[in-house]
Amino acid sequence: MASYPDIHELLVKSKYRNVDATKKDVMQVLRMYHGLSYVSEDYESTYHIPICIILMDTHPHNAPMCFVKPTPEMHIKVSRFVDHNGKVYLPYLHDWQP
Known part of the structure; x- marks a missing residue:
C-alpha cells in the first residue's frame, strides 16, 4: 500500500482540488479493503x-x-x-x- 506521502504527492500531481479530504477517503478505503492499491494514470x-x-x-x-x-x-x-x-x-x- 502506498504511504501517506506517496498518496499526497500523487493527488497534488493529479491536480485534485481537495487533496486533504481526498487523501483521507483514499486512506480509509485502502485500510478497509486490503487488496486495493492507489495508482494515478494519464488517459488519452x-x-x-x-x-x-x-x-x-x-x-x-x-x-x-x-x-x-x-x-x-x-x-x-x-x-x-x-x-x-x-x-x-x-x-x-x-x-x-x-
Whole structure:
C-alpha cells in the first residue's frame, strides 16, 4: 500500500482540488479493503458517462443510490454492477457504514 506521502504527492500531481479530504477517503478505503492499491494514470480518452447520485434524507445513515443515466445515443451495459435500469450495485454501497 502506498504511504501517506506517496498518496499526497500523487493527488497534488493529479491536480485534485481537495487533496486533504481526498487523501483521507483514499486512506480509509485502502485500510478497509486490503487488496486495493492507489495508482494515478494519464488517459488519452475521456468518457462522459452521466450518473445520478441520490442522497437520502437519512444520509449518512443510509447509502446513496447511484444510477447511470445514459443519453438517448447511449445504452446501458448490464453487468453485475449495473442493472437494466442503470442502478449501480457496489460492495461499498451495499456495506455502507456512516
